[in-house]
Amino acid sequence: MLPTHVTLVEVGPRDGLQNEAQPVATADKARLVGLLQDAGLTQIEVTSFVSPKWVPQMADSTAVMAAVMGSIERRPGVRYSVLTPNLKGLEAALADPATRPDEVVVFGAASEAFSQRNINCSVAESIERFAPVVQAAHVAGLRVRAALSCALGCPYEGEVSPDAVERVVRLFKDLGVDHLGVADTIGVGTPRRVQAAMERALKHFPLGEVSGHFHDTYGQALANVYACLEMGVHVFDASVAGLGGCPYAKGATGNVATEDVVYLLQGLGIETGINLDRLVDAGAFISQVLGRPPVSRVARAVLAKRQPPGQA
Numbered sequence: 001m002l003p004t005h006v007t008l009v010e011v012g013p014r015d016g017l018q019n020e021a022q023p024v025a026t027a028d029k030a031r032l033v034g035l036l037q038d039a040g041l042t043q044i045e046v047t048s049f050v051s052p053k054w055v056p057q058m059a060d061s062t063a064v065m066a067a068v069m070g071s072i073e074r075r076p077g078v079r080y081s082v083l084t085p086n087l088k089g090l091e092a093a094l095a096d097p098a099t100r101p102d103e104v105v106v107f108g109a110a111s112e113a114f115s116q117r118n119i120n121c122s123v124a125e126s127i128e129r130f131a132p133v134v135q136a137a138h139v140a141g142l143r144v145r146a147a148l149s150c151a152l153g154c155p156y157e158g159e160v161s162p163d164a165v166e167r168v169v170r171l172f173k174d175l176g177v178d179h180l181g182v183a184d185t186i187g188v189g190t191p192r193r194v195q196a197a198m199e200r201a202l203k204h205f206p207l208g209e210v211s212g213h214f215h216d217t218y219g220q221a222l223a224n225v226y227a228c229l230e231m232g233v234h235v236f237d238a239s240v241a242g243l244g245g246c247p248y249a250k251g252a253t254g255n256v257a258t259e260d261v262v263y264l265l266q267g268l269g270i271e272t273g274i275n276l277d278r279l280v281d282a283g284a285f286i287s288q289v290l291g292r293p294p295v296s297r298v299a300r301a302v303l304a305k306r307q308p309p310g311q312a
């Protein structure tokens with residue numbers, strides 16, 4: 001039986017924008033978060049506290065958090081998360097009590113080569129680095145989510161096996177993270193393979209604490225979401241307008257579009273608490289900022305229907 005309710009974690013402001021070559025204004029990033037929460041998103045990944053040399057688009061993370069918490073107002077019931085790959089990132093995220101997130105994300109990989117390219121260390125070293133982050137975050141009262149990249153395939157090593165996934169799932173479990181996200185960074189997964197990877201995560205984490213994060217590079221993301229629903233998984237990352245790509249995964253396109261997932265779930269009678277029209281507005285806003293139409297097919301269809309007759 002499919003779940004009756006799904007929680008979507010909106011990663012557009014972070015995963016969606018991190019790869020944009022042109023700087024996006026801090027105020028526009030904050031406005032996007034505001035529009036997303038207006039649409040009913042209750043979990044939003046806002047930014048990353050990573051090296052600005054590695055990911056220049058995220059260099060304004062402190063200012064973005066201040067703008068989100070200040071100008072658009074922190075909204076009760078919304079969980080704001082940020083990426084913190086090391087203690088330096090966590091300390092920066094916690095520096096101002098007024099702008100601190102509710103949750104931090106540590107991110108590791110099921111493949112050694114991707115770990116090296118993405119965070120400049122081996123998988124074992126990454127776990128060592130995350131240990132004090134997890135501990136300090138918990139002491140500070142924050143939740144900790146782990147993202148497991150390249151769970152289906154690696155841009156440098158090719159196909160990734162369920163055994164390789166489970167090896168790192170176990171390491172994250174031993175670290176004491178609260179949640180594990182299975183990420184198909186380069187969008188190569190197909191439903192049965194995704195289910196095999198998910199099974200390994202579900203051996204170590206409860207159903208409510210495992211999520212799917214699917215990029216749509218090969219057009220499989222919605223099918224992969226459905227395959228996870230069949231297993232009872234009910235938390236997914238998605239990115240408004242289908243924004244995104246990973247700076248360390250050449251050719252990887254955006255995450256599955258939030259609009260497309262919401263449309264699918266509505267059709268299945270699954271509750272999300274998200275207003276599709278307002279979500280399309282949020283996607284239209286950021287697409288206009290970026291100067292291109294949304295990748296989401298649902299967003300395009302909804303926007304086309306809003307045009308007066310005779311206008312494309």
Ligand SMILES: CC(C)(COP(=O)([O-])OP(=O)([O-])OC[C@H]1O[C@@H](n2cnc3c(N)ncnc32)[C@H](O)[C@@H]1OP(=O)([O-])[O-])[C@@H](O)C(=O)NCCC(=O)NCCSC(=O)C[C@@](C)(O)CC(=O)[O-]
Pocket residue numbers: 015018048049050051052054055085086088089090092107118119120121147148149150183184185186213246247
């Ligand atoms: C992890 C590091 C920092 C290691 O980078 P490093 O070079 O090994 O770190 P280091 O400790 O040797 O420090 C080098 C420099 O970075 C600075 N530094 C060090 N840490 C920080 C920090 N937290 N914030 C700001 N600055 C920092 C540090 O101060 C120093 O500055 P310098 O002395 O040269 O001026 C680096 O590799 C990095 O920032 N990588 C970025 C990784 C990233 O953001 N990738 C994209 C997100 S992951 C993703 O998209 C996948 C996901 C989650 O969506 C799921 C999926 O689809 O797979």
